[in-house]
Amino acid sequence: MRLILSTDAVATPSPAVLHELREKHPECPPPPTSAPLAPPAAAAPPITAAEVFSAVHTFPRGSAAGPDGLRPQRLLDMVGHKFDDHCLNAWFLDDGTVGGKPATVAHVFGEIIRKAREIGLVVNEAKCELHISGGTEQAQNDAVAFFQELYPKLRILTNTDFLLLGAPVLVEGIGPAVAEKCATVKMACDRLELLPRHHALFLLKNCLGAPKIIYMLRCCNAWKQPQQLYQLDEAMRLCFQTLCNVRTSHDDYPCWRQATLPVSRGGIGIRRAEELALPAFLASIHSVTDLISLLLPDHPAVNISAAFELWKTNARLAELPEHNARKAQRTWDLPLCNASLSVLLDIFRDDEINRARLLAQSTPEAGIWLNALPSAHIGNLLDDDTVKISVGLRLGVSICEAHSCSKCHKPVDVYGHHGLSCAFSAGRHPRHGGLNSILCRSLVSAGIPAKLEPRGTSHTSDRRPDGCTTFAWQRGMCLAWDVTCVDTVAMSHRKATSVTAGSAAQAEDRKRDSFRLANQE
Structure with a gap:
């Protein structure tokens, strides 16, 4: 805000200057606090479309533009034409669909081209499509010839390529x-x-x-x-x-x-x-x-x-x-x-x-x-062989030829289920160790020191969990975990897992019983 300007600089904000401003511009008195409140306004009556059209028809010809820049004359032109009662005129932004008799559609299309030209726009006829439906074959051919004579660049659609936003209409x-x-x-x-x-x-x-x-x-x-x-x-x-x-x-x-x-x-x-x-x-x-x-x-x-x-x-x-x-x-x-x-x-x-x-x-x-994002940066990317085996095991398709296990000499079927439960399988221990490693790294990344296969956790048994935290987790005791990898289709679990999903996980309950004494200590 400029206070008072002199010929060379801004006036100094001194008490004298402020006094002079107050004299030239006195303060507005505050509004009265005891004025009665105005009664609430009644709800506005609903306005119908017929009333809107009737009001537009009352505009005088050549009316000037309003605050929004839309000339009332244009509104009058838009609603002033008498089209066929069965004419379809639907628009969404700059995408429009016009339907009706050939003469009506040609007239509406011509009005669109003329009105667009008045505001500096050009309708690209090559991107406009025409579809003829109903009537005899001769009537359809006459309608196509009529439009091609007026708009030669117009694209004529058949029933097979009549699409609306990429979806077939017929x-x-x-x-x-x-x-x-x-x-x-x-x-x-x-x-x-x-x-x-x-x-x-x-x-x-x-x-x-x-x-x-x-x-x-x-x-x-x-x-x-x-x-x-x-x-x-x-x-x-x-x-x-x-x-x-x-x-x-x-x-x-x-x-x-x-x-x-x-x-x-x-x-x-x-x-x-x-x-x-x-x-x-x-x-x-x-x-x-x-x-x-x-x-x-x-x-x-x-x-x-x-x-x-x-x-x-x-x-x-x-x-x-x-x-x-x-x-x-x-x-x-x-x-x-x-x-x-x-x-x-x-x-x-x-x-x-x-x-x-x-x-x-x-x-x-x-x-x-x-559903996990396959990203190598977060360790979720599987190699091609793992994807094949995982999909094959999930769908129950053949993933190998029938043969005998080279470790235990038991028969291996084409579905590859034997490798999930074989005592000498090379995949059991890496799978078990991988789960333990994920848990340990997750705790360490969260600022909770942990270690795998700790010794001396029990004085009465040589059993030990797969991992535990270094410091107390709750009530002065460390958090310990033990991973159990079971085979759903193993011979010992089939009878139960074929009735109820997750029945093989009962092996976890048996392991908890074995560690119950250690937990009490």
Whole structure:
């Protein structure tokens, strides 16, 4: 704030100067505190669209611009034309859709070009698309010739390439759209082969698989075209088979069916388009039902009774989900996944090994490695052989040829389960030591000194835990841990693990009993 300016410098902020300012600019008296409060204003009456249009029509011709820069004359021009009652005129930002009779659409399109030119914009006719529907073949040809004469650069669409934001609008366009997705998957597979297998599997599952097709499945009734979706699923299967170096086929139903389940249901997460199509469509149609009713109040409701019946059949349920939960795709998808898991368990009813494996893989902890970010910097990146073996063990596919163990001379089947429980296996001790090392390093990185295999922890027994903290953890006692690695499909555990997942972990309870005396000391 400038106080008082002189010819050469700013005035000095002295008491005399402040007194002079107060005389020239006296203080405003404070507002009265005893004034009665004004009564609350009544709620404004609602304004209808008809009232808005009526007010716009009252604008005089050539009205000047308002504070927002929008000339009332333009509003008057926009609502002043009398178009066909059945004309569709829908816009979102700079993307518009105009529909109606050929003469009406041509007139509206011409008005758009003229109005855009007035504000310095140019409509690119080469990016505008025209689709003719209804009428006889001769009428359609006449309409195309009419528009090509007016706008020669306009792109004419057929029923197969009529897309809206990448999704087919008509049933005839589903096949070409799926074929394009298949070509994209094949191209992605060729490029993913150049990456480490763990990176490639992560990208296929989370980026290039279901996320690439979910929008198309939600925007059209692709669930009515299972043969078209089968081609896309086959392309995904071949890509998965190549990247993970495991053999899967549609003839081997349990293997490929399990791979396409979510990770939380024992699968790999490579979802099938044929299975996702129905839940995606049902969730999408329920999400927009209210909006459709507002935009088109006189339009009849979409008949999706056939989709409901198909979903109840596939999900093995007699009732549909609650109305307030039907907008979520998960609500429609999980019952189908649970039904597929039940089918697999029924197939393995008399197979203890595969049933125990499937129950164990469907637990939340068993699939964490599939959702972890494959980064070498944080120690989560698996080598190619480890990815192959991990996927093979999870799906129960062949990972080796049948042979005899070179250590214990026991037979080894094609599934490689013997190495998980062999007393001379080279993988048991590294797996056990790796878990202990992770726990120890985690404690040390948190500022808690710890050591592995401490001696002298018990005076009455030679047993010792796998590790413990150097200083007291709680109540003057150190924290000790002991890792137990069990084999779910071992001969001694199959009977229990084929009934209840996690039954093999009861070995931990027996180990706790052996350390109970040491804990008391």
